[in-house]
Structures are given as structure tokens and as C-alpha cells.
Amino acid sequence: MTTLIIIRGNSGSGKTTLAHQLHRVLPDSLLISQDIVRREMLNVKDQVGNLSISLIEQLLEFGNQQEQFVILEGILKNSVYGPMIRKQIQYFSQVVTVYYQLSLNETVRRHCTKQVTDFTPNDLTRWYQRDDSLRVEGEMIFDESVSLMMAEKQILTKINKY
Structure with missing residues (x-):
């Protein structure tokens, strides 16, 4: 019985920070980062x-067999990764899907708070x-009003770990 948590969104939205936080608090979890795998x-x-x-598909299958929680995070464009994810x-x-739907200004603002990055605000632009949600049942859409703490609480509540 494995729970899959999918966290998607534009660069700079906060998905990696949230994924790492969940990975810290969820025992028996596997974190799969699109950037690590692809880049x-x-x-x-x-x-x-x-x-x-x-x-990524093979890692998901491994995690489903070996772990209680699998966290997949990345931009994971619907047009590229959507069929595999579905x-x-x-x-x-159990599956929890999250999409960070933030304005370009907010993603640039959040990006600028990072100490080290390998891309610029122009790259982000x-x-x-604007909207690349998976449009699957129960997908949670987080806008700029959702803090890291709120996002973590919503996900943990949904998987009965809060």
C-alpha cells in the first residue's frame, strides 16, 4: 500500500522545497526529482x-514495491510526462497530486530568494x-497564498499523517 505524492509547477514555485520537507517528515519515503534524473x-x-x-517510470515502480511513500517532483510538463504519470x-x-499555479511575477520573486541557481529570471520567463495542471481527479492547486507550512499540512492531512 504505497502513497504517491506528485508535486508539479513552474521553476521557482517551491515544489522542490516542499518535496524535501515531506521527505524529511515521512519515514519510508523515496524522493524522485525530475531535475536530478533528467539533468x-x-x-x-x-x-x-x-x-x-x-x-522516472522505473523509479516509480521500484518505489511502489519498496516504500510506503513516493514523492515525485518537478516541472513535469503535462505534454511530456502526463501520459506516463496518468x-x-x-x-x-493513494495518490496526491499538487500543482503550483503561480503568476510569473511570483515565480521570479521566489526564485530570487534562492542563494544558488543555474538559471536567470529571463530563463524563468x-x-x-500559465496553467499546466494534469487535470486529474482531486488535484490540489496551490496559488501564491499557500505557504510552505500550509502546503505541507494540506498534504499530510490528505494522507492521514497530520
Whole structure:
């Protein structure tokens, strides 16, 4: 009985911070970061059919067999990762999907609070997608009014760990 927590959104939205916080408080959890898999492990472009899609899918399957919680976080564009995510959702006993739907100004503001980054506000503007939610049942949409603490509480409440 494994719970899948999917946290998606634009660069700078806060998804990685939230994922790391959940990983700290949830025992027996696997954290899968799209950036780690795609950029650091495989160094592939974020496009349909890239190798990170199948590796993330294999990691999800591993986590489903070995862990109580699997946390998947990243931009995870619907057009690129959506089909794989929708397929994997059916194999987990519980699924929580989160999409950070923030304005471009808020993502740039949050990005500027980071100490070290490898991209600029201009990059954020180029990559920004206004609404890329998965549109799956129960998807939680977080806007800029949802703090890290509120997001964590909402997710933990949904999985009965609060």
C-alpha cells in the first residue's frame, strides 16, 4: 500500500522545497526529482520521448514495491510526462497530486530568494507556462497564498499523517 505524492509547477514555485520537507517528515519515503534524473543523471533535453521519462517510470515502480511513500517532483510538463504519470497513478493505493499555479511575477520573486541557481529570471520567463495542471481527479492547486507550512499540512492531512 504505497502513497504517491506528485508535486508539479513552474521553476521557482517551491515544489522542490516542499518535496524535501515531506521527505524529511515521512519515514519510508523515496524522493524522485525530475531535475536530478533528467539533468544530472541523464543530461537529456526536456522533450517528448526523452530517456528520463522511462527512468522516472522505473523509479516509480521500484518505489511502489519498496516504500510506503513516493514523492515525485518537478516541472513535469503535462505534454511530456502526463501520459506516463496518468499510467502510473493507477498502480498506487493513494495518490496526491499538487500543482503550483503561480503568476510569473511570483515565480521570479521566489526564485530570487534562492542563494544558488543555474538559471536567470529571463530563463524563468521563457519557460513559464500559465496553467499546466494534469487535470486529474482531486488535484490540489496551490496559488501564491499557500505557504510552505500550509502546503505541507494540506498534504499530510490528505494522507492521514497530520
